[in-house]
Amino acid sequence: MDLISQIVERAKADKQRIVLPEGTEERTLKAANQILTDGVADLILLGNPDEIMALAKEWGLGNIHKATIIDPETNPKKEEYAQLLCELRKKKGMTIEEARKLVLNPLYLGCLIIKSGDADGQLAGARNTTGDVLRPALQIIKTAPGITCVSGAMLMLTHAPECGDNGVLVMGDVAVTPVPDANQLAQIAVCTARTAQAVAGLDPRVAMLSFSTKGSAKHEVVDKVVEALNIAKEMAPDLKIDGELQADAALVPRIGASKAPGSEIAGKANVLIVPCLEVGNISYKLVERLGHATAIGPILQGIARPVNDLSRGCCIEDVYKMIAITANQAIAAKKNS
Missing domain, CATH: 3.40.50.10750 (Isocitrate/Isopropylmalate dehydrogenase-like)
Structure with a gap:
């Protein structure tokens, strides 16, 4: 069995909850459908549910309904996450009003879902820059114990x-x-x-x-x-x-x-x-x-829970592999915590 197959099998054996903040991005959705079909991970897609399901129908993605879909605009935990973000960033001067705006940003919302224990890892970057992916991870999830550098x-x-x-x-x-x-x-x-x-x-x-x-x-x-x-x-x-x-x-x-x-x-x-x-x-x-x-990579390391960054030039297969890798990192992070 080749290494990628081993990584996928390990992920299947101990399913992790991985957040995909770019829930309407084509490569991400197509990879997500394959992950759900193969039973590699439990997925949380961020975005408008109607838009996500319409795209899934257009592209013939029959298993997207197996994902948990969270709309940042109507998320029932919106206020809870805003309070959490405000608490985490209050020393940096964050107000509750600023926090309420940021929880509408899928990259921030994904990290807050992880921080509150509702997910195990995140993968983004097909649409967003590395800086935009990393910033909320470092502000919310922070680095692993004893580590200061990502x-x-x-x-x-x-x-x-x-x-x-x-x-x-x-x-x-x-x-x-x-x-x-x-x-x-x-x-x-x-x-x-x-x-x-x-x-x-x-x-x-x-x-x-x-x-x-x-x-x-x-x-x-x-x-x-x-x-x-x-x-x-x-x-x-x-x-x-x-x-x-x-x-x-x-x-x-x-x-x-x-x-x-x-x-x-x-x-x-x-x-x-x-x-x-x-x-x-x-x-x-x-x-x-x-x-x-x-x-294969880069695989980001040093964050307390895995947050990985895709290249904006990635293909569907890259996204699939990186979801499985993120799941493997999440398994290890739990063992080491």
């Missing part, structure tokens, strides 16, 4: 079975924090390892990547990676992690043994932590295009 991991399904776990690797951060400091980089390492566990089912072996291996080069950016390694070890003492390692030393046993003798990670890494967003974004896109790898 990051994005990419699941890489490569044609190099000798690397990672039969060609499966997880890379972070590829999406959010441009120049992490040592503390943030350590958090990214720990969060990406958790994502590798929750989503890919991997036993994470984490390599902190650099252009240096074990002191072969001296530079302040190398020092940052070494410092991050030490912080990550304190944060997660049981985590299998090492650095600083060059990419070849992390992935190729022969080179790992030569450049980092005695390392339990060198040559065996399945989780790759890059020193900055620039490196991560360029790296995964090069591997995807030149190596014909499948890149």
Whole structure:
């Protein structure tokens, strides 16, 4: 069974409630119909019920009626959620009038549904920017305990079975924090390892990547990676992690043994932590295009309950996969809370 099938089967076995704030968006609705048909998750669609059902009829989506549909305008819990939002943001000066306006915004409403325990995760971004998707998540759901920085991991399904776990690797951060400091980089390492566990089912072996291996080069950016390694070890003492390692030393046993003798990670890494967003974004896109790898994500991490962001260029299959991934993250978040 391939990895995506495993992710879908795990989601089916422990159904989570996933909010889709873009309830009238075509790709989202078509993916939602397939999710409901396959029994992958319980879905909450936000939008006007008449409009959603008319679109479902137009597109021949026979199972959309199985979703819970909440109209932000007529939501019976509107006032309850407005009070919750006002309470959460009162130190920032939010008034109840402002909160009542914001609960009509599906991206805010979705996060409030999660915060109040009525849903387990959210997926949006087919129509909205990353900033618009993340803002309410950080204001309402907030970051996970011990984490202050949100990051994005990419699941890489490569044609190099000798690397990672039969060609499966997880890379972070590829999406959010441009120049992490040592503390943030350590958090990214720990969060990406958790994502590798929750989503890919991997036993994470984490390599902190650099252009240096074990002191072969001296530079302040190398020092940052070494410092991050030490912080990550304190944060997660049981985590299998090492650095600083060059990419070849992390992935190729022969080179790992030569450049980092005695390392339990060198040559065996399945989780790759890059020193900055620039490196991560360029790296995964090069591997995807030149190596014909499948890149799935970014999978957002560090939020107390999963909120994921789609590319506005996504296809129906992308939405389907990301709903299943969000469900896997929600399962793990409950176990860890």
